[in-house]
Amino acid sequence: MSGNKPTYDPARIEPQRQEAWEQRGDYSAPPRPEPGQTPIYVKASSPFTSGNLHMGHVRDYSLGDAYARFHRARGDAVLLGFGFDAFGLPAELAAIERQVLPSDWVRQCGDRMLAQMKRLGYSFDYDRVFYSSDESFYRWSQWLFLTLLEMDMIYSEDATVDWCDTCQTTLATIQVEEGGTCWRCHNEVRLIRRPTWFLRITPYLEENDENTGKLANWNELALATQHYILGRSEGVELELEGSGGKLTVFTPHREFAGHASFVLLSPRHPEVDAWIAADEVREQLEQMRSGGWERSARDASAVPLFDTGATLAGPGGGELPVLVSPLVDARFGPTAALGIPLVDEADRDLAARAERVASFEAAEEGEAPAPAPVVAAGEAKRYRANDFSISRQRSWGTPIPIIHCESCGAVPVPVEDLPVELPRDLVPSGEGNPLAERPDFVDVACPKCGEPARRETDTLDCHFDALFLWVPAAVPPEARAEQMFTHEELRDWLPAERLVAGGDSGGFVFDQRTVTKALRDHGEFAFMENGEPFAGCLFHEMVIADGRKMSKHLGNVVDPDELVAEYGADTVRLAVLYAAGPAKTLNWSDGAVRFANRFLRNLWTYSHDRFAQLPDLAHDPEAAADTEHMRDRLRKWCDNGLERITADTAELQMHKSIRNITRLFERIQDFEKRVVKRRGQLDRADAEAQIAALVLLAQVLAPFAPHTAEEILLASGRPDGADLVGSWPERAEIPVGEDSAAAAP
Ligand SMILES: [Zn+2]
Numbered sequence: 001m002s003g004n005k006p007t008y009d010p011a012r013i014e015p016q017r018q019e020a021w022e023q024r025g026d027y028s029a030p031p032r033p034e035p036g037q038t039p040i041y042v043k044a045s046s047p048f049t050s051g052n053l054h055m056g057h058v059r060d061y062s063l064g065d066a067y068a069r070f071h072r073a074r075g076d077a078v079l080l081g082f083g084f085d086a087f088g089l090p091a092e093l094a095a096i097e098r099q100v101l102p103s104d105w106v107r108q109c110g111d112r113m114l115a116q117m118k119r120l121g122y123s124f125d126y127d128r129v130f131y132s133s134d135e136s137f138y139r140w141s142q143w144l145f146l147t148l149l150e151m152d153m154i155y156s157e158d159a160t161v162d163w164c165d166t167c168q169t170t171l172a173t174i175q176v177e178e179g180g181t182c183w184r185c186h187n188e189v190r191l192i193r194r195p196t197w198f199l200r201i202t203p204y205l206e207e208n209d210e211n212t213g214k215l216a217n218w219n220e221l222a223l224a225t226q227h228y229i230l231g232r233s234e235g236v237e238l239e240l241e242g243s244g245g246k247l248t249v250f251t252p253h254r255e256f257a258g259h260a261s262f263v264l265l266s267p268r269h270p271e272v273d274a275w276i277a278a279d280e281v282r283e284q285l286e287q288m289r290s291g292g293w294e295r296s297a298r299d300a301s302a303v304p305l306f307d308t309g310a311t312l313a314g315p316g317g318g319e320l321p322v323l324v325s326p327l328v329d330a331r332f333g334p335t336a337a338l339g340i341p342l343v344d345e346a347d348r349d350l351a352a353r354a355e356r357v358a359s360f361e362a363a364e365e366g367e368a369p370a371p372a373p374v375v376a377a378g379e380a381k382r383y384r385a386n387d388f389s390i391s392r393q394r395s396w397g398t399p400i401p402i403i404h405c406e407s408c409g410a411v412p413v414p415v416e417d418l419p420v421e422l423p424r425d426l427v428p429s430g431e432g433n434p435l436a437e438r439p440d441f442v443d444v445a446c447p448k449c450g451e452p453a454r455r456e457t458d459t460l461d462c463h464f465d466a467l468f469l470w471v472p473a474a475v476p477p478e479a480r481a482e483q484m485f486t487h488e489e490l491r492d493w494l495p496a497e498r499l500v501a502g503g504d505s506g507g508f509v510f511d512q513r514t515v516t517k518a519l520r521d522h523g524e525f526a527f528m529e530n531g532e533p534f535a536g537c538l539f540h541e542m543v544i545a546d547g548r549k550m551s552k553h554l555g556n557v558v559d560p561d562e563l564v565a566e567y568g569a570d571t572v573r574l575a576v577l578y579a580a581g582p583a584k585t586l587n588w589s590d591g592a593v594r595f596a597n598r599f600l601r602n603l604w605t606y607s608h609d610r611f612a613q614l615p616d617l618a619h620d621p622e623a624a625a626d627t628e629h630m631r632d633r634l635r636k637w638c639d640n641g642l643e644r645i646t647a648d649t650a651e652l653q654m655h656k657s658i659r660n661i662t663r664l665f666e667r668i669q670d671f672e673k674r675v676v677k678r679r680g681q682l683d684r685a686d687a688e689a690q691i692a693a694l695v696l697l698a699q700v701l702a703p704f705a706p707h708t709a710e711e712i713l714l715a716s717g718r719p720d721g722a723d724l725v726g727s728w729p730e731r732a733e734i735p736v737g738e739d740s741a742a743a744a745p
């Protein structure tokens, strides 16, 4: 028996299985789901084209791939979609550093990452892979911009940006060094005001809020991010009158509104101007607006604050000074709030800094202030979530489809003229604005009056491209240029059955939910009635090492390639899934890899030995009858195990599935030990029951360690082909009774 026992050699078997999958075309999404088939679109996160998968990606894709394989085995129509978030600063900075074309760099990085993904055995539909920097993609970013502009969800407003006089360029926050100097020339950076495009998300805040309570297949981590981003405060609002007219003010402290001693107004409140009389106060407002307070702390003792000099009649009598501070935005959005130092610590800090407000000492411990509700106050709520800027002064991004004309102003590019192409031969240097220096890009005729005009040279932030990054995989590549939002397959796959993404994706997802609702109302996504792009959502935490975030600087980066080279893809996949539940941070250790590798190795050897021994075993009806109760117990173990593994995998609790797989293996070995202890050896009936159990085990292992599982199934005698893994077992078919052994050849 021991003559040519095959050893477990992932470096040999994994490429073989991958080639078989590719030849079989296993993982292309079906052209259309068949009648009665459940469409399952699994959307994994879209990485930046950094050139290297990190362990966080491995975690993400191992989860998504296992889930997709599980559903394929259940007979569902599965689309495992993938695409790159390819525009943006990281690629531009890499191109500047290397003096290469960003488009070349992105493609090079993408190719390398796709090769890594294939080596890990992920069953994405690789024919549907896309890059957000593809023309067929960004023409739709431009279409979306124009559509939202028409819906008044996009507007232009002055905003504060960092500017380097030496490099003649605006800087992203990460390009400003600590101490406020430029990353490139190290000269001092200053803040300037320039027109910026904003996305208005407020029209859908309330609906997003209501829906968040109904999202059944979202895990807690994912839901928590949505609640956090909304930042809902409940309370009351009332109308006050004063020197600037009427003003609606909000407070979360409904019982204590009568104790208010000032009103705090957001510098972005639409009516703020009415409360500014003196020139010097206006100057303070301007200063606050240009002071970069977006970056400042939410700390009430340091946040910018000024007194307008205006007053309002207080709800509890007396006059309330009107103060302005962005602290309102950070707590309740761009609104007006009552300052109630008596019960609110942040208000107490502000009161201490305002001359016209009496200082308050915190109430003594255990001494509750007397309630002072206001009768005329109505129920109200506020959201902290707010509009955000979507344009950047960068050259590696989607060109904004706007033309500036001296007589007509900002004119949208007509839809039939899309895409506004980004010059492909642009090499950014980090100096100036390369797009603005290209006459072939900038100089155009105004679409309205035909006079010479200039193209907008800002580009869209890649966050804007991400608003529909979940869409293209659901559209066949050849149809994307024309039918990105109208293709019939969209109705098959959307909403996505499951989004699998990192815990830091909450902002992206929130904005994707907003835009889905806008496109529902505009018509394209009318078939998604609740405006939710993801029926289910699994957010997972990140992978760290030695209790710290992985970083080159700390020298604790775990390289997936090295792990795959040493242990094989299946070991890495199994380890990353087994080591922690998705909602927990995974602190990487070699222990998990060693455990996974030992398990696969043992299972491999054990199964191959049992398959090889079977023909030598004799059948004795009397012996078989004596161990029938043991086979029956094995069947029950298998049934129980299968039931749990099925339920946990459907819930994406892969760590539990794998724990139950390893337990089931222990029980299969235990069965043999017990039979041998009782009778000295296995009867053929026992061996057949055991092999059926091993085959079942390989089938349920397939979503997690697909190469090893398929090789074991091949060794069990199953023919290679599309049906190698077979359909996911409904229950354990373990031969127990006497007649089953007799029926064997
Ligand atoms: Zn500079």
Ligand SMILES: [Zn+2]
Pocket (backbone or CB within 6 Å): 405, 406, 407, 408, 409, 446, 447, 448, 449, 450, 451, 453
């Ligand atoms: Zn014009």
